[in-house]
Amino acid sequence: MAFVVPKETYNGKVYEVEIGTGPRAVKIGGEATLPFLAFEGAVPNKPVIAYEIQDVPPEDWPQTIQEVYKDVSSDPAKWAKYCQDELGAQMIALRLIGTHPDRQNRSAEDAAKTVKDVLSAIDVPLIIMGSNNAEKDAQVLKSACDAASGKNCLIGKAQEANYKTVVASAMASGHKLIAMSDLDVNLAKQLNILITQMGFDKDKIVTDPMSSALGYGIEYTYSVMERIRSAALFQNDQTMAPPMVNDVGMYVWKVKETMAPEADQPAWGPVADRGIGWEATTAMGFLMAGSDLLIMRHPKAVETVRKMIDELV
């Protein structure tokens, strides 16, 4: 039996979404095949990694990662610029965590100012995320969207509980949108439908399937992503065809493996390497399942995954 390359025929493809403006705008998605199988379908864009920064100093991040940004993290604009200029970030992801009522409870106006400051410091595309408090995010993201008007940002996250206001804000100022549901194929589909029913273009959505860290449920995210991608490609289900984003850093840098000192866990090796490896391995898992955009924290983990991406596409 002679070997014939066993190819799949796909009926659909992933939407291509452009984020940012000017020469450094970035395109994600657009693939017409399962992850990295260029022998049977186009992979027009490489997956992109965005560096995560936040509006307030990252006091809740583990020491190993706080350390990296200690000279810049008190000022989001400086922090963003550092990631862009020194670390070569292709994209910045600003999390407005300080607006959470249980955190600093910063106002929507404060958030808008931060967004403006960050935008004027960088020319790579910006992702703007709320604090994941559905109620507060509705106000915060509205001001943030206005402040970033014309910059073609990626706004998130629209969830079942607050999608109406978030979608309206993103639509009014011409941004792209992250739609996040709770680790479930049908919920992801349903949310995309609800969003498009509001008149938001389906090719401006990026799906967040909800991430989970290596060792803490990554397999659930992995399979949900594989199923979403299969639905887009094999069944040509256009409600499942947005590119996918994974919020890697925030799930990784709170698990024990990225924090416990070697003295407490001698069988685990040095915490610095372990944390970097944990973030990179989690990201690699998502790439294998179809990720188009990764939000990450540690420069060394980013560098590792970028190397892989460059060899994969």
Added chain:
Amino acid sequence: MALSGVEIFKHLPKTNCKKCGHPTCLAFAMKLAAKQATLDACPDASEEAKAFLGAASEPPIKGITIGAGDKALKVGEETVLFRHEKKFVNPCGFALLIKDTDADIEAKAKAVADSEIERVGQKLRVELIAVENASGDAGKFADAVKKAASAAPNAGVILVSSSKAALEAALPALAGKKPLIDGATAENADDMVALAKANGASLAVRADGLDALSALTEKITAGGFKDIVLDSGARKPKDMIEQYTQIRRAALKKGMKALGFPIISFAVNSDPFVEQALASVAVAKYASVVVLSDISKWKTLGLIALRQNLYTDPQVPMQVSQNVYKVGDASANAPLLITTNFSLTYFIVLGEVENSKVPSWLAVMETEGLSVLTAWAAGKFTAAKIAQYIQESGVESRISHKELIIPGYVAVLSGALEDKLPGWKITVGPREANALPAFLKNKTAAA
């Protein structure tokens, strides 16, 4: 590959003689397809039919065992391309590559022997050592293999050499240990097969590209040798994904026997982080043996977790049984904590309670294997259910106090729980389990 009744029927005598106990050949074929009958019930089946159906009932990807005894590693026998279709069957093995020119062969082998880590109640480790004949010298190779095998007696051994003389020198030390010889190429296949047969070894077959590879395995299997592992020559992530996917598809979807074998992948890189990332690709995308050049603890921990995660059953979360567990030498006034029966949750919480060195009672409630928040959101970890469980568990007769510590993430339950458990004090614990040691120490210090 599963055959349909109609496909099987084509190979039967079609006489409807009923000797098999079925009214027609077709009816019998249907039973065969459903695996409710075996072909030997038909006395008139041809040799051709036996060969055809015999081959069809073999798993599409052959199982291969490396090593002997209860620590032997079995790989292969995979049945799907995506884990959401069905559980991946045999977790891939990890191997540490040791060169016979290395100065620290014993230390490296020892690292393999000591690689065991416990995660979520499972004891996991690097199972294999791969000794490479980098020196080109037969005596040196044999020596290295002997050293490595005695320093890591439970590890399976891969002999990385294409030299007949070197392998002949090394193999006697591995008698009865089912090593994997890596291996065979188009040039030396006959010698290698003879060596593998004579020594009870399996054989990795290497060729560049799947055309050449399948031609070579076809030739080898035609001679009757089938304990094969495939090395497609892929060393870069793109080639790995493409070739391994094609191998798995060819075996599972096209029924291509020549590629129906487990894959060995050399995920070797001088940068340890890149090596870990490369190995993640191999683990996710169908490699059955992943060879590494370094097994630093931090690196192995991540890879072992990834393998464990991807090889779990997607339908059934790992669970532990409902019970009130005694942690340490808990007395009647030791603190009582409650959590859910998702393995991951249980083992994380148990680990932290143990870390605290505060003897405690840990009530594990059946929630169909869901985590705390998932169970709460699914209505399986509610105040009413927790109260009922506490009352029925008999824990009240084992402890002398009435205080229950609940997970911080379900702090909202505390009011309702106090209503439903009259006389009990509900204490909200920390959200993340890693804050438990401080929390428990504080508590006992205060008491």
